[in-house]
Amino acid sequence: MTVGLEHYLTVSALLFGLGLYAVLTRRNAVALLMGVELILNAANLNFVAFARFVDGGVEGHIVAAFVIVLAAAEAAVALAIVLAMFRNFGTVNVDTVNRLKR
């Protein structure tokens, strides 16, 4: 069977499942973020796969590029929060950090 749309979508679904599992189980804030990156990549893979096999244009590529931009912004802010968290609480465990203010 030749590689088609379903194959890419399946890889994307697997990535999504792994990312979801990471978000649900990880307690380290940085590792949790990695799960979010996996999910974003899964979504991007879907965009590009549909652009190739269904749509044929580059709109899917452009949207995927915007997702990459937002992922970069999200990573920068989130990691800044993680560093502030580590400075104030001495840990990056998201279970123990449950106060907004000292």
Next chain:
Amino acid sequence: MSGDLVFYGFALLTVLSGFFVVASRNVVHAAFSLLFTLFGVAGLYAQLGADFLAVTQTVVYIGGILVLVIFAVMMTRIPRSDAPRRGLDRAVPAAILSLLAFALIYMVIVGTRWPERATGAPEATVAEIGTGLMTTFVFPFEYASLVLLAAMVGAAILIRERAPADVADDAAGDGEVRS
């Protein structure tokens, strides 16, 4: 067909290293596995004829986001003994939920008749993407630059050292200041 073999290679690389990102206890190992996952996805983009995105993925994700993540991992190292433990009580329901989510999506993937078109040889997309960004997508494009600026300023404010005046204020008050 050799293209199929390349697809399976990249798919295997992506999913296996993605599994290690999730399963590895050591966050540094997880971060380096993420490198291979992102690279595998870039390879899949190239297979799909998305040349621009494959390069963007490599430059922005691997060269930018992953370096940030690894920096954060290194700067927030904690002794192994009080590293966050993952209890089985959390892992089992999470695994079931993730598998259910995957099964649901997979059923939709297999059960739907996608309106697939015949695919020819992939063409270069850079010129088309550039035109698209300057015409149809010009508003989101400009808006993305605003978002990036806001994220940059926000990140800088979040991690700045507190100014001496703030510290003096706080010392008069009740809170202890650690910065």
